[in-house]
Amino acid sequence: MVLINNALDEIGMTPWQWKLFVFNGFGYAVDSLLIVCQSIAQPSVDREFGRPNKRIAGIALASQVGLLAGAALWGFSADIIGRKLAFNSSLFICAGFVLIAGGMPSYISLAAMVAIYSAGAGGNYVLDATNLLEFLPVTHTWLVTFMAIWWAVGYTITGLFAWGFMSNFSCPSKSTPATCHKDQNWGWRYLHFTAGSLVLVLSVARLAFIRMEQTPRWLIAQNRDAEAHSNLERLAIKYNRPFSLRLEDLESKGRVLHTEKSRWSALRLWKHFGGLFETRILTYSTLVIIANWFVIGMVSPLYGVFLPYYLASRGATVSGPPSNYTTWRNYAINQVAGLVGPIIAGVLVETKLFGRRGTLAVGALITMIFQFGYTQIKTPAQNLGVSAAITAASNIYYGTIYAYTPEILPSAHRATGYGLCVVLNRVGGITGVLIGSYANVETTAPLFVCASLFGLLVFLSLLLPFETRGKRSV
Known part of the structure; x- marks a missing residue:
């Protein structure tokens, strides 16, 4: 692994890796775009079809279940079959079922399509962050944090679409299935x-403009040293970069145990999970990062589910005069503000004062402060300003956690570990949806719960044992 890392540093940053930043970023954008797509659709779908269960937000729940399945499928399989297949196929799966979802005639059929396209997107940022990290020289690992800008771009695009479509082609907010027709x-x-x-x-652009390779770190974990060497040599020759690594140097380090067995053998499958808990410090690190992902998974849908009802209970003094146009204009402004978060995170993670762990704590702390402050809003302007600040601050945390997680996981088991984190994140998401569905969402209590959970994230961030700024992941 050290030899591979040294070779990547020797080759340096090439145009191919910059293209990889862009095209892996598409996966991030699609993940957020589709999560928010069903979230935006939920109220209009409720008005047209009614909910089969009056309390549970079924579309949001279907999305979280699909995201969980996708994270498990793509995350747990990527260490076995490599990263290439998911990169080439996941967005096609999403595109097909999103288009089909738009034509669904009932609540249940739409929920099914939402679950399937969410499963297609569910492992995207697991694989995209892993793909990029495993091709980057150490001088540019900050790009994995900055790649969260694509996640914010996905939110922003959907917010702008919603401003155009939902404000002009939706039933009034007080409609019911009896009065809201297709x-x-x-x-x-x-x-x-x-x-x-x-x-x-x-x-289509992913397939047309970049030829995705299996990452060299995954290849050597599979005892495929010759392929790893060939891929790196081809990259160096194409861009006229120095390359001194010899295949003999890789092979002289010996063989990876058990690679003669089937990839799907019980031993090799277990190794991918067991490798995340190989030592005491690695076990501690894995458990704390999973705890971070679970908590953030719970707080996000809880905040999203209850907020519209809370604002409605406060009346026009907070939300402004009831208007689809105002609602979706504010939503779009919120998402544009979210673009600021990953930019701030990309700067802070490379500073000695903050690093990765400090940036996580800062993002969570600022979000907590603004969410406590949100309980005191009294005007539409305050509502818009504070909610935009919450979006920007929370994206500092999100942008950093997406990059930090693959950095602290061992390469041979990285996708499995990241997949495990995201699965627990989705379990937290399902929990958040159910809590939001059954809680009294017309009081400030859920806001205090969300703010308190972000306070917990401050401590969980500081408890992480590894600071990866300026260091090579292995």
Whole structure:
């Protein structure tokens, strides 16, 4: 692994790796775009079809279940079959089912399509962050943090689509299934058709403009030293970069145990999980990072599910005059503000004062402060300003956790570990949806719960044992 890392540093940053930053970023953008697509559609779908269960937000729950399945499928399989297949296929799966979802005639059929396209997207940032990290020289590992800008871009694009479609082609907010008919309520369908078409274009672009290789770190973990050497040599020759690594140097380090067995053998499958708990300090690190992911998974949908109801209970003094246009304009402004978070995170993670752990703590702390402050808002301007600040601050945390997680996981088991984190994140998400569905969402209590959970994240961030700034991941 050290030899491979040294070779990557010797080759340096090439145009191919910059392309990888862009095209892996598409996966991040699609993940957030589709998560928020169903979230935006939920109220309009409720008004048109009604909920089978009056309390549970079924579309949001279907999304979280699909995301969990996708994280398990893509994350746990990527250490076995490599990163290439998911990179080439996941966006096509998403695009097809998002387009189909726009034509669904009932609540249940839409929920099923949401679950399937969420499963397609569920492992995207597991694989995309891993792909990028495993090709980067140490001088540019900060790009994995900055790649969260694509996640914010996905939110922003959907927010702008919603501003156009949902404000002009949706039933009034007080409508019921008896008064809200399909011909008045095409906004959520247009949103899905447009988002699906965009994802299809991005998936074709991935195949057309970049030839994805298996990462060299994964190849040597599979005892495929010759392929790893060949891939790196080809990259160095193409861009006229120095390359002194010899295949004999790799092979002289011996063989990786048990690679003669089937990839799907019980021993090799267990090794990918057991490798995350190989030593005491690695076990501690793995458990604390999983705890971070579980808590953030719970707080996000809890905040998203209850906030519209809380604002509605406060009336026009906080939300402004009832208007679809105002609602979706504010939503779009919020998501544009979210672009600031990953930029701040990309700067802070490379500073000696903050590093990765400090940036995580700062993002969580600022978000906590603004969420406590949100309980005191009294005007529409305060509502918009504070909610935009919460979006920006929380994206500092998100951008850093997406990059830090693969950095502290061992390469041979990285996708498995990241997949495990995201699975627990989705379990937290399902928990958050259910809590938000059954809690009294018209009081400030859920806001205090969300703010307190971000306070917990401050401590969980500081408890992480490894600071990876300026260091090579192995």
